[in-house]
Amino acid sequence: MEKSTIAAILLLHLSIFQSQSAVHSLATPSDNDFSYMEFVFNATDLPLEEEYDYIIVGGGTAGCPLAATLSANYSVLVVERGSILIEYPSVLREEGFVTNLMQEDDGKTAAQKFTSDDGVSNARGRVLGGSSMINAGFYSRAEKEFYAQSGIEWDMALVDKAYSWVEDTIVFQPKLETWQSVVKEALLEAGVGPDNGFSLDHIKGTKVGGSIFDDHGRRHGAVELLNRGEPKNLRVAVHATVESIIFSSNSISLSAIGIIYSDSNGKTHWANVHNKGEVILSAGAIGSPQLLLLSGISVIHPQPNIGQFMYDNPRNFIIILPPSPLDLSSLQIVGITSDFYIETLSYHVPANPKYLILANIAAKVPGPLSYGSLRLQSSFDVKIIPNVSFNYFTHPMDLARCFSGMRKLRDLLKTDSLEPFKTNSSSGTEGFKFYGPSLPVNQTDNASFETFCRSTVATFWHYHGGCLVGKVVDGRLRVMGINALPVVDGSTFNFSPGTNPQATLMMLGRYVGLEVLQEGEVCEG
Numbered sequence: 475m476e477k478s479t480i481a482a483i484l485l486l487h488l489s490i491f492q493s494q495s496a497v498h499s500l501a502t503p504s505d506n507d508f509s510y511m512e513f514v515f516n517a518t519d520l521p522l523e524e525e526y527d528y529i530i531v532g533g534g535t536a537g538c539p540l541a542a543t544l545s546a547n548y549s550v551l552v553v554e555r556g557s558i559l560i561e562y563p564s565v566l567r568e569e570g571f572v573t574n575l576m577q578e579d580d581g582k583t584a585a586q587k588f589t590s591d592d593g594v595s596n597a598r599g600r601v602l603g604g605s606s607m608i609n610a611g612f613y614s615r616a617e618k619e620f621y622a623q624s625g626i627e628w629d630m631a632l633v634d635k636a637y638s639w640v641e642d643t644i645v646f647q648p649k650l651e652t653w654q655s656v657v658k659e660a661l662l663e664a665g666v667g668p669d670n671g672f673s674l675d676h677i678k679g680t681k682v683g684g685s686i687f688d689d690h691g692r693r694h695g696a697v698e699l700l701n702r703g704e705p706k707n708l709r710v711a712v713h714a715t716v717e718s719i720i721f722s723s724n725s726i727s728l729s730a731i732g733i734i735y736s737d738s739n740g741k742t743h744w745a746n747v748h749n750k751g752e753v754i755l756s757a758g759a760i761g762s763p764q765l766l767l768l769s770g771i772s773v774i775h776p777q778p779n780i781g782q783f784m785y786d787n788p789r790n791f792i793i794i795l796p797p798s799p800l801d802l803s804s805l806q807i808v809g810i811t812s813d814f815y816i817e818t819l820s821y822h823v824p825a826n827p828k829y830l831i832l833a834n835i836a837a838k839v840p841g842p843l844s845y846g847s848l849r850l851q852s853s854f855d856v857k858i859i860p861n862v863s864f865n866y867f868t869h870p871m872d873l874a875r876c877f878s879g880m881r882k883l884r885d886l887l888k889t890d891s892l893e894p895f896k897t898n899s900s901s902g903t904e905g906f907k908f909y910g911p912s913l914p915v916n917q918t919d920n921a922s923f924e925t926f927c928r929s930t931v932a933t934f935w936h937y938h939g940g941c942l943v944g945k946v947v948d949g950r951l952r953v954m955g956i957n958a959l960p961v962v963d964g965s966t967f968n969f970s971p972g973t974n975p976q977a978t979l980m981m982l983g984r985y986v987g988l989e990v991l992q993e994g995e996v997c998e999g
């Protein structure tokens with residue numbers, strides 16, 4: 475209570491002096507709230523045929539807030555292929571981030587691994603709450619340009635309301651960890667200013683952002699937004715894999731009327747929507763295009779752009795092995811320029827004899843402009859992940875931005891703030907001990923920086939696209955040419971919002987739900 479008051483006062487000041495738009499009120503740290511478990515069911519315990527007003531495919535980052543919102547006035551079924559969190563305790567802990575990603579994928583783990591055609595290994599959430607349960611927790615709103623570029627017809631007052639609803643429930647102002655404050659100072663020294671203090675807004679300079687980890691290290695993912703739903707209208711099926719969408723056609727139009735999903739015993743269930751209801755795809759940037767393709771949509775209504783325009787923001791980084799122990803820290807700060815975003819993480823990896831402490835500093839290329847595509851590897855089995863390519867750096871702008879970010883990392887290494895993290899202070903910027911590749915030494919050797927960008931590229935896990943606005947869905951996110959089939963997740967984006975996308979995805983779920991409720995009111999009246 476006291477803490478949030480202080481935060482509110484601080485923000486009020488920030489908003490006066492920097493003319494920021496909103497005064498945010500944040501959540502109060504507390505135990506994870508599992509109240510939603512009263513309406514979560516193992517799919518094996520659900521009937522083989524049912525009817526709802528809305529069916530949401532995927533209980534993920536956008537799907538959970540959407541379901542909670544619609545349940546205020548409609549019956550809602552959420553169908554999630556993954557499990558509940560209790561089966562994966564590390565998901566609920568900040569320090570579990572690296573553990574989850576390193577865990578071997580046994581087909582059931584919360585992080586499903588995949589490798590793109592580019593040869594870059596990647597991950598997607600396979601658990602109730604989706605990728606918000608395996609991510610690094612950083613929370614930051616979209617830039618103004620995003621709304622203009624997205625092609626979605628936004629009502630900006632509703633956008634603000636939707637963000638605030640999310641923030642009231644699961645977003646915290648982090649207690650700044652040592653390593654995070656060191657890099658924040660280094661960024662300011664290296665010219666990524668001004669210091670914008672704590673803010674959820676996208677502003678050039680260096681800031682502390684929000685987090686879905688509270689200061690006891692507990693993760694409050696999108697799943698906890700389900701607690702704000704109406705329990706009597708809400709049902710969530712887990713271990714429920716949607717295999718296809720069911721369509722009905724008459725002489726004038728084609729509509730989505732339901733889905734087929736399978737439970738963990740391999741039994742097939744049918745779920746239909748009532749007249750005026752909708753099937754909403756929130757299966758993520760891989761899952762939503764995959765399901766549209768699997769449902770034979772290209773046969774009934776040719777849609778050549780499904781699975782096209784798949785984007786992934788490159789992550790290029792250096793890893794410093796600090797000379798003395800360092801606290802663990804997840805993403806809390808970010809340096810924002812027009813060319814790149816810089817974020818950092820300190821973590822432990824198992825090693826002989828005990829473990830290594832690593833300090834990773836990474837740059838993200840905004841956008842990006844390069845893109846690839848998604849292709850089914852199996853045209854009947856949804857469990858076989860599609861092939862996906864992202865074609866990193868095929869657009870010269872992406873390469874130029876990476877290059878610019880890498881030069882900034884080199885500047886960071888020259889700062890006084892990072893000096894204590896050198897192993898040998900008498901050997902210039904090379905006094906650092908690196909884990910993996912170090913940056914090219916010659917600042918003016920453009921070719922070796924470009925080679926560095928290409929050869930060390932990893933994912934920031936912000937992949938998006940496949941059901942783009944204007945290509946597959948319209949400005950109100952409905953699949954073009956088909957009734958009652960909105961897509962509400964990262965597959966609709968042609969651009970990764972803000973420094974990190976989860977804030978905007980959670981907002982989007984709430985936002986679309988509020989729009990539907992408003993339309994309901996208009997219809998009744």
Ligand SMILES: Cc1cc2nc3c(=O)[nH]c(=O)nc-3n(C[C@H](O)[C@H](O)[C@H](O)COP(=O)(O)OP(=O)(O)OC[C@H]3O[C@@H](n4cnc5c(N)ncnc54)[C@H](O)[C@@H]3O)c2cc1C
Nearest residue numbers: 532534535536555604605609610612716758761964974976
């Ligand atoms: C390792 C990692 C770190 C990240 N770090 C951050 C960060 O710090 N900050 C940030 O803002 N963003 C971060 N991100 C990105 C962010 O988490 C994602 O962009 C976002 O969660 C995607 O939301 P979504 O709703 O589009 O999809 P998801 O949240 O992935 O939801 C899709 C859901 O659909 C389910 N599903 C898919 N197919 C089916 C099917 N056939 N049947 C039933 N269910 C299905 C999935 O299991 C999943 O639960 C990170 C991502 C990862 C993977």
Ligand SMILES: *[C@@H]1O[C@H](CO)[C@@H](O)[C@H](O)[C@H]1NC(C)=O
Nearest residue numbers: 516517518519557713738739
């Ligand atoms: C769901 O039910 C099936 C069949 O009863 C069982 O095998 C499975 O373990 C259950 N899963 C969970 C998560 O309870």
Ligand SMILES: *[C@@H]1O[C@H](CO)[C@@H](O)[C@H](O)[C@H]1NC(C)=O
Nearest residue numbers: 591849850851852860861862
């Ligand atoms: C998908 O990738 C696999 C290898 O990972 C390859 O054998 C297969 O031909 C690819 N399929 C398509 C449709 O690209």
Ligand SMILES: *[C@@H]1O[C@H](CO)[C@@H](O)[C@H](O)[C@H]1NC(C)=O
Nearest residue numbers: 897898899900901902904905
């Ligand atoms: C430290 O760097 C200097 C200059 O490069 C070098 O001469 C010296 O041997 C290094 N010392 C250690 C302990 O590596």
Ligand SMILES: *[C@@H]1O[C@H](CO)[C@@H](O)[C@H](O)[C@H]1NC(C)=O
Nearest residue numbers: 915916917918919920921922
């Ligand atoms: C640095 O790279 C530039 C461009 O390739 C080259 O002209 C210059 O000689 C290099 N400097 C050193 C010290 O190698």
Ligand SMILES: *[C@@H]1O[C@H](CO)[C@@H](O)[C@H](O)[C@H]1NC(C)=O
Nearest residue numbers: 874877878917918919920921
């Ligand atoms: C190297 O890149 C910088 C920054 O993009 C540019 O200003 C410079 O002209 C480039 N140098 C060469 C030799 O291409």
Ligand SMILES: *[C@@H]1O[C@H](CO)[C@@H](O)[C@H](O)[C@H]1NC(C)=O
Nearest residue numbers: 546547990991992994995998
């Ligand atoms: C819910 O629906 C009823 C009629 O079915 C309508 O009168 C009411 O305004 C709706 N409420 C909300 C919050 O949309």
